Amino acid sequence: MHMADALLSPAVGTTMWAATGGLIAYSAKKVRQELDERKIPLMGVLGAFIFASQMINFSIPATGSSGHLGGGMILAILLGPYAGFLVMASVLIVQALFFADGGLLALGCNIFNLAFFPCFVAYPLIYRKIVGNKPSQGKILAGSLIAAIIGLQLGAFGVVLETVFSGISELPFGAFVLLMQPIHLAIGIVEGLVTAAVVTFVWKARPEILEAAGRSLPIGEVEIKKVLLGLAAAALIAGAALSWFASSNPDGLEWAMFKTSGKEELQTDESLHASLAVIQEKTSFLPDYGFKKAKPVTEAKHADEETAPWPAVDPGTSVSGLIGGGLTLLMAALTGLGLKRRQGTA
């Protein structure tokens, strides 16, 4: 459930980058304050462990399908929220860079969905509350299961919100939620059971590891509140800073607003808008698009008379666009081939 660049608008992508950046800075500060240098190699190797364990698929009983470990919960349990978050972030960064899982613009979203929710919500508010300082097999099972389910449900919901606010996909909110949440309920149950089993395995073999992890991390309510407050502030600032950008570009947020409120823009400063309208005309090859249903083909001419918003079907323009686009692609490919040949002979 990696969020992908292709479905993301810059406004949403940058907002999530800002939120994730804040979380990384905060976690890094916390890890530094803990001053546990033993943790430096431990974090690195555990990241590699999660990565390696994701290579092995296991069969999911009674379904005929297979899955692999997500890992956010195990990291939080073994390392605590801050170090766990950094490790999960590093795994996602490597996946984005080498396997293009998601992509760079979506990296903020992916770290938020797959690392923030398990490490900063599910672990401290659910797992720690259930398991406490004296783990037992039953507590570990209940804690891991519920925490993994909640973490994945929140993550899946994050994907839905980010996609809908970006407005690149046509999937309506309701249908997308109905698609994502049940699938991730199933994934969450499996993830929870596997997490519980692995943690229990470690706890039985080496109980001191889990106890140390629990002891070194006194996680009070205050810190989580701080994190959430900081996040809300970061999101607000980023949202405000980006809102002008969003409205100068008729995609993403504006489109989502149009869909949900029926108005293309919320009330904004008139003069700012007038000047931005000029930019808007320049920036959009296909200017404003609140019209899809409006213009059947026969009315194309009529539409031309009234400032013809795209995609009032103007066959001339669209065919020109396709031909021009195709030629450009061909030129790019030929350039590449030409350069390659030249380098081959050189």
Next chain:
Amino acid sequence: MPNFFMNNTGRDVFDIGYMDTLASGDSFLHRLDPRAKLITTLVFIATVASFNKYALSAMTPFFFYPVALISFGGLPYRYFLKKVLAVSPFAVLVGIFNPLIDTAIMIRIGPIGISGGWVSFASILLRFILTVSAALVLISLTGFNATCAGLMKFGIPRPLVNQLLFFYRYIFVLVDEAERMARASSLRAIRAKIIGLRTFIPLIGSLLLRTLDRAERIYSAMRCRGFDGHIRIIRSMKAGYGEIVFTGGWIALFVLFRFSNFPLSLGTLITGYFK
């Protein structure tokens, strides 16, 4: 020897090594400061993402960027083509709903009408190819360690950079170890195509225990060598004319491509000629 218990991620790991080999090449692009390539890539991706959802032809000039970098960097085209085509189906899965939902006809070519949904779906695929190839090219021209050093210069917190470097160094070790365990397990269960949970849990659990022990050994080894909690990276970075020209030039081109639609003008010219 085939190892049936490994999934695609397992095979993908070989790509990491391969891409780092590519990054050890020597070209003008390889030698550029990693920061210049990082900034250019991020601007490229943000610009591509900023197109509205029906943009198609206007996006095509952006193909010149990955093509130019692959060519001048001496990277293998076929490899990137394969990687981009093989990667993450999520965008395609979500995008495929567009043609079902948005059925208003948008483009007409003679008697054939193409709906807005197909246009926006094609636009998603185009975005996908562009953003994915840009990220892959970045890492193949720069290498992971240099990229991390660049990140640190940009003010990414030390603990995360340390983590990335450490993690990267040990991926190969642990992947080897996991692969050996999975192979051993698959050889003992000839007919099984996949590991059952009953085997998977102790397998992963022991891998985890071994990992924790390994961390302890690494820490002791580091202490013996005088580790004091700080990891020092020697890498001199300089931003000269080359970097400024590279970054500035590409960003100027991106802005130009973004604000004027050359393919449309070109197409209009050609269709006008035939009228």
